[in-house]
Amino acid sequence: MTGLTEVVREFYKDDNALFAALAQDVEWHETEGLSYGGVYLGIEALMKGVFSHIKGDWQNFAADAESVMAVGEDRVLSIGRYSGVFKKTGKRMSASFAHLYTFRDGKVVKFQQFGDSATFNAAMI
Numbered sequence: 789m790t791g792l793t794e795v796v797r798e799f800y801k802d803d804n805a806l807f808a809a810l811a812q813d814v815e816w817h818e819t820e821g822l823s824y825g826g827v828y829l830g831i832e833a834l835m836k837g838v839f840s841h842i843k844g845d846w847q848n849f850a851a852d853a854e855s856v857m858a859v860g861e862d863r864v865l866s867i868g869r870y871s872g873v874f875k876k877t878g879k880r881m882s883a884s885f886a887h888l889y890t891f892r893d894g895k896v897v898k899f900q901q902f903g904d905s906a907t908f909n910a911a912m913i
Contacts, residue, residue, distance in 0.1 A: 792891055793856050796864045800853045803839075810834070811895040821905035823912060845912075846872040851885065864889045870903070874911040881911035 799806040816828040816838070824841055828834040842849050849872035856866045866887045873880050883904040890898035 792862075792864050792889075793858055796866055796889055797853065797856050800851055800866070800868070806896075807831070809894075809896050811892070811897045814896055815898045817898075817900045819901050819903040819905050822903065822908055825905070845875055847875055848872050853887075859888070862891045864891070870908065872911075877911060877913065879911040881908055883907040 795805075795809060799809070810831050813830055814828075814834065816834045818825045818828070818838060820826070824838045826837070828837045849870070851868060851870050853866040853868040855868070856864060859865045866889075868885055868887075870883045870885055871881060884907075885904070886902040888900040888902075889896050890900075
């Protein structure tokens with residue numbers, strides 16, 4: 789299981805590592821209550837619905853994992869903080885998160901985000 793935790797640690801250093809590890813039919817769950825909240829099925833929907841907005845809306849956006857641990861044989865949990873400046877308001881944000889990744893055959897088939905939506909959204913208004 790050490791292998792998967794190392795894979796997930798790399799996600800937070802390099803977006804391309806994450807994108808390369810996604811299954812084509814990945815099921816991606818963003819926290820309800822976030823402006824990008826909801827379920828995205830497949831890489832194309834995920835890129836259009838989440839990552840393009842993050843890159844366009846935030847300056848210096850980062851997701852930093854403070855802890856990464858195995859949860860069973862095929863899941864990895866990371867706990868950390870988001871940070872960045874929302875471009876339209878100029879407000880800084882630092883919000884906690886937990887990410888649960890489920891793997892199958894070395895690919896991420898499901899992602900579940902648990903986050904501090906109030907702090908995240910406060911920077912946007």
